[in-house]
Amino acid sequence: MREMQTSLLPAGIVVPTMDNTFFSRLADCAERFLYSKGCMALIMSSDNHAGKEKNQLRTLAAMGVRGILCVSGLSELPEGLVPDNLPMIWIDRKPSAERVIPCVSNDDRAAMAVAVNYLIRTGCRHILLLPGYLAETRTSPRVTGYEEALKKKGLKFDPAYILHRAGRNPSETETEELVRKTMESGLPVDAIITSSDRAAFGAITALHQVGLYVPEDVKLVCFDNSPYSAMAAPAITSMDRQPRKLAETACTHLLSMLRGENVPEETIVPVSLIRRDSTR
Numbered sequence: 001m002r003e004m005q006t007s008l009l010p011a012g013i014v015v016p017t018m019d020n021t022f023f024s025r026l027a028d029c030a031e032r033f034l035y036s037k038g039c040m041a042l043i044m045s046s047d048n049h050a051g052k053e054k055n056q057l058r059t060l061a062a063m064g065v066r067g068i069l070c071v072s073g074l075s076e077l078p079e080g081l082v083p084d085n086l087p088m089i090w091i092d093r094k095p096s097a098e099r100v101i102p103c104v105s106n107d108d109r110a111a112m113a114v115a116v117n118y119l120i121r122t123g124c125r126h127i128l129l130l131p132g133y134l135a136e137t138r139t140s141p142r143v144t145g146y147e148e149a150l151k152k153k154g155l156k157f158d159p160a161y162i163l164h165r166a167g168r169n170p171s172e173t174e175t176e177e178l179v180r181k182t183m184e185s186g187l188p189v190d191a192i193i194t195s196s197d198r199a200a201f202g203a204i205t206a207l208h209q210v211g212l213y214v215p216e217d218v219k220l221v222c223f224d225n226s227p228y229s230a231m232a233a234p235a236i237t238s239m240d241r242q243p244r245k246l247a248e249t250a251c252t253h254l255l256s257m258l259r260g261e262n263v264p265e266e267t268i269v270p271v272s273l274i275r276r277d278s279t280r
Helices: 019-034 052-065 109-123 141-152 171-184 197-208 227-231 242-259
Strands: 009-015 041-043 069-070 087-091 103-105 127-130 192-194 219-223 237-240 265-267 270-275
Touching: 009 019, 009 052, 019 041, 019 192, 041 052, 041 127, 052 069, 069 242, 087 242, 103 242, 109 127, 109 192, 109 219, 109 237, 109 270, 127 141, 127 171, 171 197, 192 197, 197 219, 237 265
Parallel strands: 009 041, 009 069, 069 087, 087 103, 103 265, 127 192, 192 219, 219 237
Antiparallel strands: 237 270
């Protein structure tokens, strides 16, 4: 089939924040890919604020964009917020919606199981999890995967080991405070899994404040595998989520929808564990 001429077609991209390397990488890769196909992209950051995200989606639709890529923090897409005939693709997260909206994501539940099982193999039994901030309350698949992985290994799931950020301050700042308070409480911890490299840096700072070190006292795994994970001291074991693959797959699906073609309702991009010094 001859490719549709998409020159100067506008598209919208909404991400939760641009100061997280994973989301900024997603947005950058998506914009570059769309531009290579003759599309201009308008990038918006919701600042992890549900109301702002809704306003941005509404505004993009009113501006006449031909399609939207969205990394959403919503639990559900309000009916009528975006016209039913406006192509949309969820990336990374899939809110509920009245209509079918394709999603390109990682399997965070399975990825978390990989991280937990790896730490258990290294001898860890008390694993602290910071699953990341969501603008609206909903169950994180990372928490589900964490709980399932522990139970399959015969370990007790304790909600005290799940630390949720409030989303009011930078991830490293909130993580530092949460981890420090947890360590000072006396809760036994021999490993930490964080939602990002910035959160991992906050965890390392908190551990130093209470006289503990990575990996001698506490092993550390983070998600996203940005360049900073490898540059840290010690280099941080990380879950590589392939943001470029996520972005380009989502863009390809969006362009296919603009041509009137069907695309898969769900596309999973695999996550791989990159072992480094923080878990040696």
